[in-house]
């Protein structure tokens with residue numbers, strides 16, 4: 001059984017593990033090798049310590065926890081400070097561990113985060129995603145509207161990004177079965 005809850009102090013190491021494993025699986029081949037090598041547990045763990053310890057109000061985080069495997073997914077967003085005018089919130093990151101994908105964990109995390117942002121006063125949100133097939137397919141499946149894209153030149157490698165928007169988080173097109 002996989003249950004969702006808000007992240008708490010003590011989750012940092014497990015969130016960082018999922019962050020690194022899922023990031024490498026989805027994105028390592030798309031970015032320069034030096035950028036991929038920089039995504040490590042040693043760097044992500046203190047980042048998560050700071051986020052959960054000091055910024056939980058501005059960057060609320062949800063985790064999906066498997067009874068046996070521990071944290072297998074997470075989502076973090078921000079109800080304020082959208083980089084795009086006309087939108088209120090931002091989805092910063094949503095990752096599911098490679099061994100637990102395509103089991104609705106990402107969908108459930110997205111809905112938990114959307115409900116949290118709406119409760120915090122953000123009825124809309126945007127997300128900038130690197131253009132991996134899983135990221136684009138997921139955002140489209142969750143009702144994201146592509147607002148635009150851009151090619152970034154990172155150390156000579158063209159990295160494609162897409163900006164997705166959710167104009168009405170309270171009325172997402174697909175509601176999950178919330179029973180785990």
Ligand SMILES: CC(C)(COP(=O)(O)OP(=O)(O)OC[C@H]1O[C@@H](n2cnc3c(N)ncnc32)[C@H](O)[C@@H]1OP(=O)(O)O)[C@@H](O)C(=O)NCCC(=O)NCCS
Pocket residue numbers: 022023026091092093094095096097100101102103104105106107108127129132133134135136137138139141142
């Ligand atoms: C994208 C990601 C979060 C999906 O997590 P997940 O738990 O496997 O997603 P779900 O099982 O809830 O899938 C929901 C829907 O998204 C779409 N989707 C998910 N993974 C997909 C993939 N690899 N390719 C195409 N579409 C995909 C499907 O429509 C899926 O519905 P279906 O399984 O009924 O067909 C996961 O692959 C991941 O961590 N990727 C790296 C980070 C990332 O891209 N995050 C999202 C952008 S912020």
